[in-house]
Amino acid sequence: MTDQSAVDIEQIRDYSRAFNADRANLVAANAAVSTGVLAAATDYQGLRALPRDFSVELKQGSITNQERSGRCWMFASLNTLRYELMHRWNLEDFEFSETYLFFWDAIEKSNTYLEHVLETLDEPTDSRIFEVINDGPSDDGGWWQMFAALVNKYGLVPKSAYPESANSRDSDSFKQYLNTKLREFAADLRRRHEAGEALDALREAKREDMATVYRICAIALGEPPAAFDFLARVKDDDDDKDGESDKAGKAEQSKQESGMDERRQIRETGITPMEFYRKYVPVDVNDFVTISNAPMKRTPFNTRYRIRYTANVIEAGDMEFVNVPLDVFKKAAVDQLRAGHPIWFACDCMQFALRGEGVFDRDTVRVDQLFGTEFTFDKADGLEYGDRPSNHAMTLTGVNLDDNGKPNRWKIENSWGKDNGKDGYYVASDAWFDQFVTEIIIRKDMLDEATLKLAQAEPVELDPWQPLTRPCR
Structure with a gap:
């Protein structure tokens, strides 16, 4: 008797005969096997339809x-802030220390994990909520609000004050063993609870556990600075602003003759990370709202949501999002770019993407033509079925507007180095933006009154497994 649930061998023969009877299949297979799916699916006309010029x-x-x-979420966040700092202080270039926040994020996530363990001591280890808590206690991923929580607590430092290390550049081994140690601590706390120890005793044990966490982080990354010296040179661009072009020209000639860099300096000695943030960063990380576009029935628009167990800094609270229709979402993005401010955003960076060319576009990555089948998921179904949750954060730094003021392509600053994309920058079609961009961080003064009011509304709580968003990595 034939098992109706099994793949039938005769069916396979039929599939093979049909496959080989179609010349297009053979051509597609030759291309895909030789060069890979994405290269074989690349449409040159799609590439040409996305030029690298932008009206904004x-x-x-x-x-x-x-x-x-x-x-990525740290890099995109710091890239957003460094733009503001560079233009406020007229600097040619600047980079914050990502490793500085990486250190404190590992500390805070470890503390939050152990706090969540204490909150769920009576939960079975195979319960859904404990599985979420226990899944990668100190993993790298995150959102803008995690970044804001760290900045609010620890401030910021320039990269020169706390440079990269081997374990910030390649974090797998560091985080693997930190996670193992954290889970050992969790098991110990739960065993002590079963043996009848009081919560005060468990908290004292947690305090000792955190000393070990600090030691691991300090060994892997080096201790972060409590204070540092800072020196930056201001660009010469302002020399002619007062109509003193001749004087500026003579000064430049003098500099060339002497070999000295005589540009004006910004100099600080013994400044703390919080002092640096408050003095040199001209924006407040709390003056932004995360708006999302998740058109699922379970997450109606014009609602504020909070996702349980998503904090990194325990006292800062869980991640919150205001879910808005696409037209509101896009208008906020265009308005902020036109006002001269970059935008942190989250997306599914794997969909219809060419990493080497730096392109996000369905009309360029024609896997439908290659495989001879349509890919019909819309944004709602893609989120509902876990096919396109956010997984990467980048920075919008430009948009091209058509004659009617509508966007048709977007400029994206990535954090994968200058050898990916075109000198590190990507271009996304507007249609791709609509389908795969799920969150943007918008300044409060760029939001319409209705959306700003929603940001103050009582949030609807979601469980962490509900498909609205995922940490970006």
């Missing part, structure tokens, strides 16, 4: 590189 474009600093780590 922000001038950014050097391209950054997160290397083999899941720190």
Whole structure:
């Protein structure tokens, strides 16, 4: 008797005969097997339809590189802030220390994990909520609000004050053993609870556990600075602003003759990370709202959501999002770029993407033509079925507007180094933006009154497994 649930051998023969009878299949197979799916699916007409010029474009600093780590959300956040700092202080280039926040994020995530363990001591280890808590206690991923929580608590430092290390560039081994140790601590706390120890005793044990966490982080990354010296040189661009072009020309000639860099200096000695943030960063990380576009029935628009168990800094609270329709979402993005401010955003960077060419576009990555089948998921079904959750954060630094003021392509600053994309920058079609961009961080003064009011509304709580968003890496 034939098992109706099994793949039938005769069916396989039929499939093979049909496959080989179609010349297009053979051509596609030759291309895909030889060059890979994405190369075989690349449409040159699609590439040509996405030029690299933009009617609205922000001038950014050097391209950054997160290397083999899941720190994209930090890089995108710091790239957003460094633009503001560079233009406020007229600097040619600048980079914050990503490793500084990476250190404190590991500390805070470890503390939050152990706090969540204490909150769920009576939960079975195979319960859904404990499985979420226990899944990668100190993993790299995150969101803008995690970044804001760290900055609010620890401030910021320039990269020169706390440079990269081997374990920030490639974080797998560091985080593997930190996670193992944290889970050992969790098992110990739960065993002590079963043996009848009081919560005060468990908290004292947790305090001792955190000393070990600090030691692991300090050995892997080096201790972060409590204070540092800072020196930056201001660009010469302002020399002619007062109509003193002749004087500026003579000064430049003098500099060339002497060999001295005589540009004006910004200099600080013994400044703390919090002092540096408050003095030199001209924006407040709390003056932003995360708006999302998740058109699922379970997450109606014009609602504020909070996702349980998503904090990194325990006292800062869980991640919150205001879910809005696409037209509101896109207008906020265009308005902020036109006002001269970059935008942190989260997306599914794997969909219809060419990493080497730096393109996000369905009309360029024609896997439908290659495989002879349509890919019909819309944004709602893609989120509902876990096919396109956010997994990467980048920075919008430009947009091209058509004659009617509508966007048709977007300029993206990535954190994968200058050898990916075109000198580190990507271009996304507007249709791709609509389908795969799920979150943007918008300044409060760029939001319409209705959306700003929603940001103050009582949030609807979601469980961490509900498909609204995922940490970006």
